[in-house]
Amino acid sequence: MTIRNKLIAGNWKMNKTSADAAALARDITSVAGQRTDVEVVICPPFTALESAAQAVAGTQLRLGAQNMHPEKSGAFTGEISAEMLRALFVSHVILGHSERRTLFGETDGFINLKVLAALKNQLRPIFCVGETLTEREAGATLKVVQAQVERGLEGVGREQAVEIVVAYEPVWAIGTGKVATTAQAQEVHAFIRSLLTKLFGDVVAQKIRILYGGSMKPANAPELLAQPDIDGGLIGGASLEARSFLELVTAAAAAK
Numbered sequence: 001m002t003i004r005n006k007l008i009a010g011n012w013k014m015n016k017t018s019a020d021a022a023a024l025a026r027d028i029t030s031v032a033g034q035r036t037d038v039e040v041v042i043c044p045p046f047t048a049l050e051s052a053a054q055a056v057a058g059t060q061l062r063l064g065a066q067n068m069h070p071e072k073s074g075a076f077t078g079e080i081s082a083e084m085l086r087a088l089f090v091s092h093v094i095l096g097h098s099e100r101r102t103l104f105g106e107t108d109g110f111i112n113l114k115v116l117a118a119l120k121n122q123l124r125p126i127f128c129v130g131e132t133l134t135e136r137e138a139g140a141t142l143k144v145v146q147a148q149v150e151r152g153l154e155g156v157g158r159e160q161a162v163e164i165v166v167a168y169e170p171v172w173a174i175g176t177g178k179v180a181t182t183a184q185a186q187e188v189h190a191f192i193r194s195l196l197t198k199l200f201g202d203v204v205a206q207k208i209r210i211l212y213g214g215s216m217k218p219a220n221a222p223e224l225l226a227q228p229d230i231d232g233g234l235i236g237g238a239s240l241e242a243r244s245f246l247e248l249v250t251a252a253a254a255a256k
Contacts, residue, residue: 004209006225006252007165007232009041009064009126010239011094012048021048025055027242033059038252039232041092041126042239046080049088057089064092064126067100070113082121093118094234096128096152098171108151115152119160126165126234127152128213129192133172141170142191149195161200162207166192167234169213174236182223185212189229218247225255 016024021044032040033056043064044052053063069079085093095118096111111127118125129148131141145168156164168188170180180188189210196205212224213234224230232252238244 003256004207004231005037005039006256007039007041007209007211008235008245008249008252009043009092009094009165009167009211009232010235010245011043011066011097012045012239013066013099013236014045015240016044016048018048018051021045022051022055024240024242025052025061028245029056029059029061031242031246032249033061035249035253036060037256038249040249043092043094043126049085049090053089062091063089064094065090066094066097068093068095068114068118068123070110070117072117082117082123085123086121090123092124092126092165094126094128094167096148098128098130098169098174102132102171108148111152112154115164116155119156119163124163124165126167126211128167128169128234130169130171130213136170136172141188145188145192146195149192150199153199156199158200158204161196161204165209165211166196167211167213168192169234173214180212180214182220182227185214185224186227186229189227193229216248218244218251221248221251222255225252 041062041064043066065085068082069076072081095114100106115125129145131144135144192210196208209231211232211234212230216233217238
């Protein structure tokens with residue numbers, strides 16, 4: 001079995017000014033800045049990317065963005081291109097987050113364009129999939145996730161696929177305090193791994209990390225991270241405070 005290095009990514013969402021982001025980034029790097037046993041990515045809002053980039057310069061921490069537009073440039077008011085992100089030393093970008101899907105109407109097809117554009121520009125997509133509470137209660141979880149994975153990764157080659165990180169986020173467990181049981185989370189992660197195997201072959205699928213993005217906290221992280229197909233977490237609220245975020249990094253290291 002391939003040993004996949006755990007990854008803990010912090011999605012700060014619409015929080016932190018430029019100065020606040022730099023301070024939080026410095027707090028995280030002071031403890032985890034030279035860790036190589038766990039990959040750590042922080043994803044501030046666009047306005048804080050430059051200050052955060054300066055704060056993590058020379059460390060092992062990676063910088064991620066929360067979204068991007070698939071086009072290189074043009075009349076897309078309020079949007080950011082991959083080229084702009086690369087200029088700020090961004091290495092990862094969150095794509096297809098449930099909030100982008102539900103609040104801003106992003107479709108699988110549009111997300112697919114973003115995934116392809118990110119890969120073309122040497123950005124690593126953190127590609128998000130997951131079901132709503134209504135879909136889970138209807139027994140449609142696997143059907144929904146399969147459609148999102150297959151449509152979102154259409155046109156991605158095997159060589160490119162190893163650069164992708166997938167994040168499973170049960171929408172009903174984001175910001176609600178609810179969390180999928182360990183068994184529920186592992187079931188979907190294993191299903192995603194099987195889909196990746198069908199798309200790209202077993203060797204590639206075993207290299208792709210699948211993160212859990214449903215309210216992972218220090219209290220539930222050790223059990224979740226011990227599962228064979230849970231390779232880390234896409235962290236929301238717990239990433240906004242250095243202590244709780246660093247506890248998750250420690251938990252990931254211990255789960256290896």
